[in-house]
Amino acid sequence: MQKISYSNVETTCIYCGAGCGLNVQVLDDKVIGVLPAPSHPVSQGQLCIKGWRAADFVNHPERLRTPLIKVGNKFVESSWDEALDLVSARLAETAQAQGPDSLAFLASAKCGNEENYLLQKMARAVVGTNNVDHCARL
């Protein structure tokens, strides 16, 4: 039997704030699995069921790989620049027409602390609303 040689990339699980350590197994630039990082200070070689399945989405055929913009009743693939320009323009239009508190920003436990920090910063400092919440509170 031929031995498969893959590399491990140590990272942090994204599914909750516990911050368990993962070794992502990579073969030919493709993620093929996940194992617990044995000496990680938080998880010490353990993962919950979500951590064990952390990489299942990476190669899933239905994974979204590009932004989608709704045109009429259809979603159309777009570039990131196009999608972000549209979101930015719509946020500005809404804030100007109806006031900043007509908007709300919902953060996600699937994002890291840094992304969630930036989202609330954008809401408060750029848009001018304190309407910020997080899915973990729902």
Ligand code: SF4
């Ligand atoms: S392995 Fe489970 S407990 Fe650990 S960070 Fe991931 S989701 Fe949270």
